[in-house]
Amino acid sequence: MSVRVPDQQSASATSSIRSSSPDRPSLRGARSFSRLEPSTTNPLSRLGGELTIPDISKTVSETPSPIEEHDEEDSGKEPSSTSFPEGFDELPIELLSLTDRFIESLSAKVHPNPLSVTQLIELFQQFYISAFQQVDTHVSHSYLSLASKKPRSSPSSSKNPTQMLSREEIAQKKRDRKMLDIKRLALEEAVEKRITEGVYNRLWRHKSTDDEARDESLRSKMAALNVVGVKLGHLGVELGVQGNVEEELQPAVEALVAMNDQKNPLGKLQSLKQAHKAIVDWLSTHNSSSSADFILPTLIYTLIISPPTQSFNIISNLFFIQRFRAKKAIDGEAAYCLTNLEAAISFLETVDLATLKVEDPDEGRPRSRSRSPLPKEESEAGTPEIPWAPVGDPLSNLTDKLAAAHATAEAAAAENANKPHVKVIGTNPSASSSTLSLQPPSAANAATVGGMPRRLSYLTPIDIASGAISTADQGIRGIGSTLESSYKFLFGKMEKRGEELPKTLEDARKLVDSPIIGSFDDEKFAENDGGLKRVASETSIQSTQSHKAEKETTFGTPPRSSTTPAAAAAEKLGHLGTSLGRFAVRGFTRSSTPAASTTTLSQTDVLTGAAKGLGIVGAADKGHTHKRDDSAPVVDLLSTFPDLANSLPKVKMGIPPIARFLDIEDPGELRISEVGELLKDYKRLVEELRVRGALD
Amino acid sequence: MASREEAGAPKLSSSVKLVLLGEAAVGKSSLVLRFVNDDFQENKEPTIGAAFLTQKCNLPTRTIKFEIWDTAGQERFASLAPMYYRNAQTALVVYDITKPTSLTKAKHWVAELQRQASPGIVIALVGNKLDLASSNAISANADDVDDAENEDRRAIPTSEAKAYAEEESLLFYETSAKTGENVQAVFEAIANAIPESTLKPRGGAGTGMGGGARSSANEGHSHAVNMADATRAAKEGCAC
Numbered sequence: 001m002s003v004r005v006p007d008q009q010s011a012s013a014t015s016s017i018r019s020s021s022p023d024r025p026s027l028r029g030a031r032s033f034s035r036l037e038p039s040t041t042n043p044l045s046r047l048g049g050e051l052t053i054p055d056i057s058k059t060v061s062e063t064p065s066p067i068e069e070h071d072e073e074d075s076g077k078e079p080s081s082t083s084f085p086e087g088f089d090e091l092p093i094e095l096l097s098l099t100d101r102f103i104e105s106l107s108a109k110v111h112p113n114p115l116s117v118t119q120l121i122e123l124f125q126q127f128y129i130s131a132f133q134q135v136d137t138h139v140s141h142s143y144l145s146l147a148s149k150k151p152r153s154s155p156s157s158s159k160n161p162t163q164m165l166s167r168e169e170i171a172q173k174k175r176d177r178k179m180l181d182i183k184r185l186a187l188e189e190a191v192e193k194r195i196t197e198g199v200y201n202r203l204w205r206h207k208s209t210d211d212e213a214r215d216e217s218l219r220s221k222m223a224a225l226n227v228v229g230v231k232l233g234h235l236g237v238e239l240g241v242q243g244n245v246e247e248e249l250q251p252a253v254e255a256l257v258a259m260n261d262q263k264n265p266l267g268k269l270q271s272l273k274q275a276h277k278a279i280v281d282w283l284s285t286h287n288s289s290s291s292a293d294f295i296l297p298t299l300i301y302t303l304i305i306s307p308p309t310q311s312f313n314i315i316s317n318l319f320f321i322q323r324f325r326a327k328k329a330i331d332g333e334a335a336y337c338l339t340n341l342e343a344a345i346s347f348l349e350t351v352d353l354a355t356l357k358v359e360d361p362d363e364g365r366p367r368s369r370s371r372s373p374l375p376k377e378e379s380e381a382g383t384p385e386i387p388w389a390p391v392g393d394p395l396s397n398l399t400d401k402l403a404a405a406h407a408t409a410e411a412a413a414a415e416n417a418n419k420p421h422v423k424v425i426g427t428n429p430s431a432s433s434s435t436l437s438l439q440p441p442s443a444a445n446a447a448t449v450g451g452m453p454r455r456l457s458y459l460t461p462i463d464i465a466s467g468a469i470s471t472a473d474q475g476i477r478g479i480g481s482t483l484e485s486s487y488k489f490l491f492g493k494m495e496k497r498g499e500e501l502p503k504t505l506e507d508a509r510k511l512v513d514s515p516i517i518g519s520f521d522d523e524k525f526a527e528n529d530g531g532l533k534r535v536a537s538e539t540s541i542q543s544t545q546s547h548k549a550e551k552e553t554t555f556g557t558p559p560r561s562s563t564t565p566a567a568a569a570a571e572k573l574g575h576l577g578t579s580l581g582r583f584a585v586r587g588f589t590r591s592s593t594p595a596a597s598t599t600t601l602s603q604t605d606v607l608t609g610a611a612k613g614l615g616i617v618g619a620a621d622k623g624h625t626h627k628r629d630d631s632a633p634v635v636d637l638l639s640t641f642p643d644l645a646n647s648l649p650k651v652k653m654g655i656p657p658i659a660r661f662l663d664i665e666d667p668g669e670l671r672i673s674e675v676g677e678l679l680k681d682y683k684r685l686v687e688e689l690r691v692r693g694a695l696d
Numbered sequence: 697m698a699s700r701e702e703a704g705a706p707k708l709s710s711s712v713k714l715v716l717l718g719e720a721a722v723g724k725s726s727l728v729l730r731f732v733n734d735d736f737q738e739n740k741e742p743t744i745g746a747a748f749l750t751q752k753c754n755l756p757t758r759t760i761k762f763e764i765w766d767t768a769g770q771e772r773f774a775s776l777a778p779m780y781y782r783n784a785q786t787a788l789v790v791y792d793i794t795k796p797t798s799l800t801k802a803k804h805w806v807a808e809l810q811r812q813a814s815p816g817i818v819i820a821l822v823g824n825k826l827d828l829a830s831s832n833a834i835s836a837n838a839d840d841v842d843d844a845e846n847e848d849r850r851a852i853p854t855s856e857a858k859a860y861a862e863e864e865s866l867l868f869y870e871t872s873a874k875t876g877e878n879v880q881a882v883f884e885a886i887a888n889a890i891p892e893s894t895l896k897p898r899g900g901a902g903t904g905m906g907g908g909a910r911s912s913a914n915e916g917h918s919h920a921v922n923m924a925d926a927t928r929a930a931k932e933g934c935a936c
Contacts, residue, residue, distance in 0.1 A: 236720070236770040273744075280745040290745020291725030292716075292766035296773060336748040336765055343776040355772050 089186035091194070092138055095131065099191055102127050103198045117206040121323045124195070128326035131191045139184040143177065188326065193264045196324050200263045203324055204316065211316040218315055222348060223308035225356075230304055234356040235297035239286050245301075248285075252278035252302045259317040265325035268317050272337050275302065292340075300344045315345055354693065657685060708758040710895035713765065714886065715781040717805040718790035719798040720769030723824040726873035727790060728764050731883050753887040758895070760887040781809065785894050786818040786886050791857075793823040793870060794849040799857060806864055818889045820867035822882055823857055827872040 091099065106123070115123070196203060205211040232238075232245060239245075255275035262268045279298045280290045306312055318341050322330070330338065658681050664670060670678070689695050716724045725746040732751045747766045752759060767773070767780045781787060789805045791798040802821060809819055830848035854870060861868030867885050871878040 236768070236772065276744040280747075283745065289725060290747060292747040292768045293720050293725070293770065295745060295747045296768040296776075297770070332750070332763060333744060333748050336763075337744065339765075339779050340744075340747070343773070343779050346779070347773065347776060350775075351772075 089183075089190040091187060091190050095134055095138065095187065095191060096194075098131055098134060099194050099198075102131075103195060106199055106202075114207065116208045117323065120203070120206060124324055125327055127195070128188075128192065128328075132188050132326065132328075135184055135187045135191065139180050139187070142183070143180050188329070189266055192324075192326055192329075193266060196264045204320060205313075209319070211313070211319055215313040215315045218345065218348060219308045219312060222304050222306065225304045225348070225351075226308075228353065230301075230353075230356055232297060232301050235300055237294055237297045237301075243286075246305050248282055249279070249298070249302050249305065252276075252282065252299075253306045254278075256302065256306055256314060257312060260311050260313055265321045266329075268321050269325065269334055269337070272317075272321070272341060273333070275299070276337050276340070296340060296343060299340055300347055303344055303348060314341070318342060318345065655684070657681060708892065708895060709761070710758070710890075711761045711763060712786060712887075712890055712895070713784045714762045714786045714788060715765045715767060715777075715784040716788050716790065717767055717777060717781070717802075717809075718769055718788075719792070719795075719801045722769065722790045722792040722795070722798050723873045724769060724788075724790045725766050727788075727822065727824055727871060727879060727882075728766065730873045730876050730879045732764075751883075753883055755884060755887055758887065758892075760890065760895075762883065762887075777805075777808070778812065781813050781817075783814060784817060785814065785890055786820070787813065788820050788822055788882070788886070789866075790822045790824050791852070792825050793852050793857075794825055794828050796851050799823075799852050803860065806866065810864070816891060816894055818867070818886055818891075819864075820869065820882055820886050820889075821857065821861045821864075822868075823852065823854070823870040824873055826870045826877055827874045 252275045255271050255278055258274070259268045259271040262271055276295070276299070279295055279302060283290045283294050283298060303314060306314075318338065321338060658677070661674075661678055661681070686695065716728060718724050728749055729746055732749050749764045749766075750761060751764065752761045765780050765784065767777055787805075787809050789802045789809070791802040806819055806821065809817060828848075829850035857870075858868050860866075867882070867889060869878050869882045869885070871882055873879060
């Protein structure tokens with residue numbers, strides 16, 4: 001039985017990849033004796049082999065003796081034109097059985113508990129090392145027999161129909177060594193491929209990981225950034241060229257998408273490289289430098305514009321490569337590409353719109369949803385709607401529907417909820433939608449933790465892509481209205497007290513800064529908040545946000561399971577919140593999704609849900625019954641959306657620094673036991689500062 | 697490599713990960729492109745442009761193959777840098793001699809590297825755009841020195857940066873990616889400054905793996921290099 005390294009790779013992909021490691025040939029030539037060393041010492045040369053393999057079938061017939069022009073050891077091009085016969089990557093019987101035994105051992109129920117992914121990685125990497133040693137041994141034997149006999153007589157090389165018999169002996173030997181080195185690489189790839197594909201379904205998004213949730217979270221965020229209108233310019237790339245960038249970058253998008261179709265680490269890696277190649281090609285057509293100053297932002301942008309479908313799982317793919325590609329094979333350019341992707345993902349997971357300065361007026365779409373204008377929008381509370389709903393968005397209907405639902409719900413709820421709060425609900429959700437994009441990657445966990453269903457796909461028979469867009473859209477609306485509602489709540493209270501609504505940013509700041517806030521039962525929040533002390537004395541604005549958050553949760557619930565009581569949803573959210581604040585954001589964004597993406601959802605349903613939600617909110621508002629649940633999401637909102645904090649610059653520090661540490665003058669006075677506390681408090685303070693935008 | 701093998705010389709050969717740090721537009725990648733292209737026989741077509749390049753530096757005692765990792769210099773990406781410099785044996789921190797803020801940023805990078813990069817990382821501080829300083833015209837075209845239009849745009853005196861570099865034990869050069877001045881010297885100095893014990897067999901860079909057999913075998917020969925040595929080595933020429 002033979003295993004082939006994939007040749008579905010497109011020709012361009014392989015050639016681009018191949019040409020990328022100019023040193024390969026020299027490694028191959030110079031280090032051919034290293035076969036007997038532990039295989040981990042020679043990762044670079046491996047790359048050469050892996051890249052060459054896919055071409056076998058294409059080139060072998062037309063290039064009987066392709067190696068002849070490549071005697072020069074340092075020729076960077078060599079790997080691309082070196083070919084070897086079919087069957088070169090056929091695993092010899094001993095390797096085949098070794099590999100299969102390993103696969104079987106994975107299935108054997110010898111472990112008391114299911115393996116964690118870390119243990120699994122360990123197993124794999126260890127196996128690679130030992131298997132590659134066997135490959136070395138195998139290939140070295142082949143070389144020995146080559147050296148002592150004519151190449152053709154060697155059993156292993158007999159599979160090799162290269163016609164090199166007329167070469168001089170030294171050149172011949174050199175070529176033999178190269179061939180064998182290629183063979184070694186081919187075999188290593190074959191081993192890796194056989195194993196990873198053999199158990200792909202169990203390795204992919206291993207049960208012990210949160211890959212899927214992280215991907216889903218990232219997808220929402222990327223889609224949101226896309227909706228918000230993040231362009232290359234926001235990422236620091238100014239091309240001065242007007243063109244349909246999005247369209248021109250499609251090859252890169254496709255390559256990233258293709259990662260998902262590959263079932264082995266090498267294939268995924270090649271797709272990733274292909275994406276880089278496409279980006280560099282695109283940059284070069286715009287006369288831009290292809291330095292990292294351009295490549296990284298363009299990669300990030302490519303991710304943003306990639307289809308937010310269930311099959312775009314960039315994080316899972318990255319992890320798959322990192323975990324199950326043989327360690328020694330990740331180096332050089334491959335390592336760089338992976339790092340780039342890792343960096344791009346990390347950036348997207350943590351970015352906020354302030355960093356991107358998306359509110360820059362000179363950029364395409366209106367981006368009023370960044371939070372600095374937030375209080376201002378507040379003052380224009382009458383502004384009817386979603387100024388940023390994407391034009392031509394197929395879902396805009398839905399959006400409108402929902403908006404209508406909001407409005408109606410407002411009316412309905414007006415009866416049983418307190419007045420100022422109700423006001424909050426119906427009105428324009430656009431205020432700070434940008435913040436929505438900030439969902440942390442880890443947020444995905446939240447869904448699981450709280451027992452919230454994560455897989456929306458179950459519920460969304462409609463076109464997934466548009467569904468996802470609407471998800472993001474809805475998410476924006478959800479959070480936007482959440483934030484806005486908190487303002488309205490605050491101002492509503494003010495109004496009750498006979499004060500004027502703020503008309504300007506300045507006014508808003510004054511309000512926020514004013515001591516009135518203290519009357520909002522801060523202490524109650526503090527008492528009940530489960531362990532998240534930081535929130536304790538944050539302004540009550542936050543609490544309102546959470547009310548709204550609850551509302552959103554409930555809002556989204558009906559489509560999923562109309563029997564779920566709103567209160568339960570709120571409770572869940574509470575769990576999420578306490579388990580880890582950030583997740584909460586994720587929680588309600590997610591839950592608002594079904595409403596957005598299920599076409600079958602009737603407006604009535606929405607209304608029902610909304611009304612329920614309002615009921616809850618009202619109740620909570622009156623009785624402060626859900627305070628405990630509130631605090632965590634609050635923290636989350638603030639830390640996730642620092643822009644919000646920016647617009648509230650004068651809010652006091654939640655907890656003062658620990659006095660004792662301020663008094664200490666000599667570090668010697670510190671006790672060891674206090675270091676932890678000091679560090680913790682320091683981190684807290686830094687976080688506070690960061691949240692307030694005082695830090696870079 | 698071929699000649700080395702045939703000659704049987706026990707010359708140390710190693711792959712070294714070098715990370716480029718510095719504000720955007722200080723010329724990080726131009727510097728590297730100059731280094732890589734200056735002496736360039738092969739038709740290299742790196743897949744990922746100038747962001748990842750490799751170049752060999754042949755010195756009398758060692759052959760260093762640099763794997764050069766470029767980083768995005770924009771401030772908003774600064775927090776991603778650790779992913780790039782992990783496992784780097786050497787870092788090239790570039791500033792623009794006409795732009796004081798770029799040196800400030802460079803100092804931040806140096807501090808960060810010293811704090812959390814691999815221990816023993818070799819850091820080179822490089823002031824780029826030397827061609828924009830008129831004093832440099834002495835070597836370039838002395839006749840033009842007094843021309844009014846040949847304005848000296850230098851904003852950071854060599855002495856200032858040099859003093860800082862000495863204080864922090866950094867290699868220090870002023871270069872011009874445009875004219876190529878000092879570019880080879882920087883990389884040769886770095887190649888010489890990498891402690892032998894950290895050199896890994898070829899291909900080991902960045903992976904953190906790889907047997908140390910070769911490098912440990914050679915550990916006896918110390919190649920501790922100070923800046924003076926580095927300069928001397930530079931004159932020997934890099935046969936990259």
